[in-house]
Amino acid sequence: MADTIFGKIIAGEIPCHRVYEDDRVLAFLDINPLTRGHTLVVPKEPAATLDQLSDESAAALGRVLPRICRAVMAATGVREYNVLENNGPGAHQAVFHVHFHIIPRPGPNEGLGLRWAARSLDQGEAVELVKLITTALQKAP
Numbered sequence: 001m002a003d004t005i006f007g008k009i010i011a012g013e014i015p016c017h018r019v020y021e022d023d024r025v026l027a028f029l030d031i032n033p034l035t036r037g038h039t040l041v042v043p044k045e046p047a048a049t050l051d052q053l054s055d056e057s058a059a060a061l062g063r064v065l066p067r068i069c070r071a072v073m074a075a076t077g078v079r080e081y082n083v084l085e086n087n088g089p090g091a092h093q094a095v096f097h098v099h100f101h102i103i104p105r106p107g108p109n110e111g112l113g114l115r116w117a118a119r120s121l122d123q124g125e126a127v128e129l130v131k132l133i134t135t136a137l138q139k140a141p
Contacts, residue, residue, distance in 0.1 A: 006042050006097040020068055024060035027068050034103050035111045037076035041100040048096040049087040069102055078104035082112045
């Protein structure tokens with residue numbers, strides 16, 4: 001479990017500024033925050049990417065993420081925020097242990113900056129993708 005910095009934090013080998021902990025989840029302040037209140041929420045289960053995480057750990061994250069978001073909003077007074085989770089180096093993942101960033105947006109030029117290059121969905125491609133995804137879901141464990 002301790003092959004990543006988050007594994008070492010979970011194991012107690014590296015200190016952190018803990019804001020929440022239960023049997024499956026740990027949340028703590030990011031040591032290089034984009035804004036005041038930037039918080040990381042990590043499962044205690046070691047998994048590099050979200051698709052590798054167990055249903056139990058995913059459910060535990062889903063239960064606490066909204067609660068931690070509300071607490072960060074209350075503590076910072078900020079009403080807008082991003083929740084970010086990256087999977088793989090091509091998606092900007094730097095620590096290969098699943099983690100969610102809660103990043104308060106106190107102003108339009110503060111916090112996480114995004115470039116969203118949307119394109120039109122081709123109808124033929126949509127039909128094919130629906131078939132491929134639903135088939136994969138039926139085969140999923």
